[in-house]
Amino acid sequence: MVKEEEIIPKYWYNIIPDLPRPLPPPRDPQDAEFSRIDLLRSILPHEVLRQQFTIEKYVKIPEEVKEKYLLIGRPTPLMRARGLENFLQTPARIYFKYEGATPTGSHKINTAIPQAYFAKNEGIEHVVTETGAGQWGTAVALAARMYNMKSSIFMVKVSYEQKPMRRSIMQLYGANVYASPTNITEYGRKILEKNPNHPGSLGIAMSEAIEYALKNQHRYLVGSVLDVVLLHQSVIGLETITQLESLGEEADILIGCVGGGSNFGGFVYPFIGNKKGKRYIAVSSAEVPKFSRGEYKYDYPDSAGLLPLVKMITLGNEYVPPPIYAGGLRYHGVAPTLSLLMKEGIVEWREYSEREIFEAAKIFMQTQGIVPAPESAHAIKAVIDEANEAKKNNEKKVIVFNLSGHGLLDLSNYESMMKRWGNSGK
Amino acid sequence: MLVVYMTLGYPDVENFLKFITSLESAGADVLELGIPPKYAKYDGPVIRKSYDRVKTQIKDIWRLMRQVRDSLSIPIVALTYLEDWINELKTFLDKLRENGINGVLFPDLLIDYIDDFEKYDKEIKAIGLKNVIFTSPSVPDLLINKVSRISDLFLYYGVRPTTGIPIPVSLNELITRVRKLVENKLVVGFGLSNDDDIKEALSAGADGIAIGTLFIEEMGKGNLENAIRLVKKFRGLLDEY
Ligand SMILES: Cc1ncc(COP(=O)(O)O)c(C=O)c1O
Numbered sequence: 001m002v003k004e005e006e007i008i009p010k011y012w013y014n015i016i017p018d019l020p021r022p023l024p025p026p027r028d029p030q031d032a033e034f035s036r037i038d039l040l041r042s043i044l045p046h047e048v049l050r051q052q053f054t055i056e057k058y059v060k061i062p063e064e065v066k067e068k069y070l071l072i073g074r075p076t077p078l079m080r081a082r083g084l085e086n087f088l089q090t091p092a093r094i095y096f097k098y099e100g101a102t103p104t105g106s107h108k109i110n111t112a113i114p115q116a117y118f119a120k121n122e123g124i125e126h127v128v129t130e131t132g133a134g135q136w137g138t139a140v141a142l143a144a145r146m147y148n149m150k151s152s153i154f155m156v157k158v159s160y161e162q163k164p165m166r167r168s169i170m171q172l173y174g175a176n177v178y179a180s181p182t183n184i185t186e187y188g189r190k191i192l193e194k195n196p197n198h199p200g201s202l203g204i205a206m207s208e209a210i211e212y213a214l215k216n217q218h219r220y221l222v223g224s225v226l227d228v229v230l231l232h233q234s235v236i237g238l239e240t241i242t243q244l245e246s247l248g249e250e251a252d253i254l255i256g257c258v259g260g261g262s263n264f265g266g267f268v269y270p271f272i273g274n275k276k277g278k279r280y281i282a283v284s285s286a287e288v289p290k291f292s293r294g295e296y297k298y299d300y301p302d303s304a305g306l307l308p309l310v311k312m313i314t315l316g317n318e319y320v321p322p323p324i325y326a327g328g329l330r331y332h333g334v335a336p337t338l339s340l341l342m343k344e345g346i347v348e349w350r351e352y353s354e355r356e357i358f359e360a361a362k363i364f365m366q367t368q369g370i371v372p373a374p375e376s377a378h379a380i381k382a383v384i385d386e387a388n389e390a391k392k393n394n395e396k397k398v399i400v401f402n403l404s405g406h407g408l409l410d411l412s413n414y415e416s417m418m419k420r421w422g423n424s425g426k
Numbered sequence: 427m428l429v430v431y432m433t434l435g436y437p438d439v440e441n442f443l444k445f446i447t448s449l450e451s452a453g454a455d456v457l458e459l460g461i462p463p464k465y466a467k468y469d470g471p472v473i474r475k476s477y478d479r480v481k482t483q484i485k486d487i488w489r490l491m492r493q494v495r496d497s498l499s500i501p502i503v504a505l506t507y508l509e510d511w512i513n514e515l516k517t518f519l520d521k522l523r524e525n526g527i528n529g530v531l532f533p534d535l536l537i538d539y540i541d542d543f544e545k546y547d548k549e550i551k552a553i554g555l556k557n558v559i560f561t562s563p564s565v566p567d568l569l570i571n572k573v574s575r576i577s578d579l580f581l582y583y584g585v586r587p588t589t590g591i592p593i594p595v596s597l598n599e600l601i602t603r604v605r606k607l608v609e610n611k612l613v614v615g616f617g618l619s620n621d622d623d624i625k626e627a628l629s630a631g632a633d634g635i636a637i638g639t640l641f642i643e644e645m646g647k648g649n650l651e652n653a654i655r656l657v658k659k660f661r662g663l664l665d666e667y
Binding site: 016017018019020021022023024025026027028030032034035037038040041046047049050053054055056308 | 595
């Protein structure tokens, strides 16, 4: 038996030096009134910024961060989905890395901890971020608490009202949670002036968080997309490699869902870098068709255009996604390294509609007992398709996927899916 | 090797020429001459502003280039974006050569024209110009090694994502690593400003440094003398190594 401490890696893995071609650098916009790249220095903790632009292939995980990884239950379990295999009658062996087993219920805590730690190390007492449905905000609230820092979370107003439980968790961890647009930032006041009942958006919340952090000399923590976030998330894939080895298994197909790309990159890149696995499948939502309709071009990662432009597959930073029930996938772009790997044909992609992922989620709940986050259910749908394909060809494939989060706080979403699509047990 | 960057005609033609004329005796080895592009994609705010300023005031860039050539004997490399000249590349390169410019440095060559960079490299060399290739930490190892062998004069390695902004980077690690890959002289630039940075770069194996933003800042404030004094100071630092 491998000891837990030995499964958690000592280093994060950075894919940039292993990419097949140069990663286009971030840029400032053509008619910039101020430099977004320069602004990063006042927004992000110094070490986070250094890691964003590092080319070291392996970046040491500080002991203090490793301790916290242990505390939140890392390594997370790698489980065999025997119930699902039996149901599908597939010769494939299916495994999943269960990131929902962390206290905040998703992979987001993996990067919230080091970012908070680096901020604390630099004497910062207060960190700020935005959150949509609440996964990221919850992770930041807990990470800040672990290092005795204050945190302020700008939560999109509709979610604040419709997801009171996420809000409560953040508050119990000790965060200040604001319904964005707020009247405590200039940007928020401007929005409220025009429309006092504005429901808010992730772009607005992000702009408020950045403004608030800048004004008060706090630091802003980033939830996805940037290279440094994918770097921190590589603990997922590195652990999975060790866990599979101890089982004597070799992965054939690796699957993950994509919002900004952080859980996918964190899970899959260590396999790509170590030349393990044969196929890599990124899954997103057909209702936010960035893989099929997105363009590969320079665009802002945030709706407000406060961060530097990065080259990525994107629907445009002003794209307004329809209100589908996988909040974490309602993002307009794909992390730059993942965009490049998709362009090069190294990573395959799929898009599934809400109805399809709802069926897949139900199968998973009924065969494995775990309620997956609706985001993760996208990966499950791809797993089912691949397992059925293996059955057709009678191939003993090993399929491994990342179950990026549980869906116990998304039950209202599932309820509304039941209303829309019926609940005929499959 | 001391590579000095200056924007063509900054801050005004008179002071610009005074700076240029003093460069050689102050110890510069190569002049990198910035030609204002439409979109300074990979430049920092200070250099961007210098472009904005000269764009409106230089009438004839070619005549000014000729004047620069006539007042210097060190190599002159034109820094501009391939994007702007791609449709009339031969004419542009011919004109550079006619006006005594020795080579070009296109920061976007490996980034935006990666699939065709060898074609453009041949075209530049066919005209009789030198091609100084720009690389950065996100260029894969194999490619750095490959282009280091075809780059003329030296290989340019920009350590930061943009010029003139002190984004924290691990200079020693970056340069030690790339040194092993580069089969050529290695010149490091992008955001080098203080003496410690420069010393660290040189002890990690750089053969030279490229500096621009600092001179632009001094020239922008009207401190011609200071700008020249800085060139001399950097010469001194290099000579210690
Ligand atoms: C459970 C879960 N999975 C996946 C995602 C998608 O984000 P990313 O692609 O950055 O991992 C989110 C984002 O909120 C999420 O909460």
